[in-house]
Amino acid sequence: MDHISDHVLRALWYLDSMASQGIVLTRNDVNRIATVTPPRDTIYRSFLNPLAGSALFESTVPSRRAQPVATYLVDVDWASETPEGLKITNKGRAILRLSGADEHEHAVNESVVNDVALSPDDPLVYTVLTRRLAAAGEGMLVDPYFKAENLRWIVEATSLKRILISKKASAKERPIISVALGTLPNGQSVEVRATDDANLHDRRIIAADGSVQMIGTSINGIGRHETAMISPEPAIAKAYRDSSEQLWTNAEKVEPRQLKAPVETDEASDRE
Structure with missing residues (x-):
């Protein structure tokens, strides 16, 4: 499948994932997730430890800070802006369920x-x-x-x-x-x-x-x-x-x- 770009495969994954949760996406929905740049995560690295990054050593020194995420969540329709503040959408909730994060949160809260x-x-x-x-x-x-x-x-x-x-x-x-x-x-x-x-x-x-x-x-x-x-x-x-x-x-x-x-x-x- 080397002739199919990761860009297209990510869009297909999103389309299939939402369908598995009973959510039908529009063309704009698919294009948003494919074109909106996700915020980068924090990268931890130690400049003092030459073995940083190996399984034996875990660094706690951030070499790159995470970017804000609120605008991204709204742009891809995983959250919406309301007078009371940001609220998660059905698509955002579906992503949580698929990732397993929602199940973990429910287990912690004994729902x-x-x-x-x-x-x-x-x-x-x-x-x-x-x-x-x-x-x-x-x-x-x-x-x-x-x-x-x-x-x-x-x-x-x-x-x-x-x-x-x-x-x-x-x-x-x-x-x-x-x-x-x-x-x-x-x-x-x-x-x-x-x-x-x-x-x-x-x-x-x-x-x-x-x-x-x-x-x-x-x-x-x-x-x-x-x-x-x-x-x-x-x-x-x-x-x-x-x-x-x-x-x-x-x-x-x-x-x-x-x-x-x-x-x-x-x-x-x-x-x-």
Whole structure:
């Protein structure tokens, strides 16, 4: 394969790597990773030790300093600039997973495993569920049958910012959710939307980093039914992620509403 340049092979590696994570690249994506110069790393070398660089000696003297990386990460779309600062993108998260760095970090932090059973016989079932939802960061919960009584828990125990529900399934529940959004402390930190699209059925969590977890039953049924949370393979995760975003875009916002005092009747009405 000597006739194929390293430049082309690196681009092919990136294309194949992203595909393995369920991410489809555009021409611009591929060109960016092939043309943007990566920042150089630090090189350690000792000018006093003639055997520096051998396996027997490790030098701690930097002979060349590392270059800044933030601009590079943004240029290749592995990170994005937000008002709050830099945030990793789906492509950046995929690179972490492929490199093994993400797995190492999760092992250090003792994060949850990919799949987990939620048994009504487990006294810690709600603790496990809360941990999973909290790990999704500022993600989205897709639950057609979501109920207002779970909103306080979502606001206080997780960082979720979006909840997608079904218009048909929540016809009676939406006014109650509306009041809960308007009256709970920090209730408006979460946006709820309702869709009438018949394609909304499966419950899932779309995490802020783009990862997906499927939930076997509605949040309301956790603790009452045997179910599980499962992370689908990358291609399936991408399909659910894309469809969830499309449903969200076309859904109708459930506006927060505060309760008003009862209407007072006048004396004439009382007499009548």
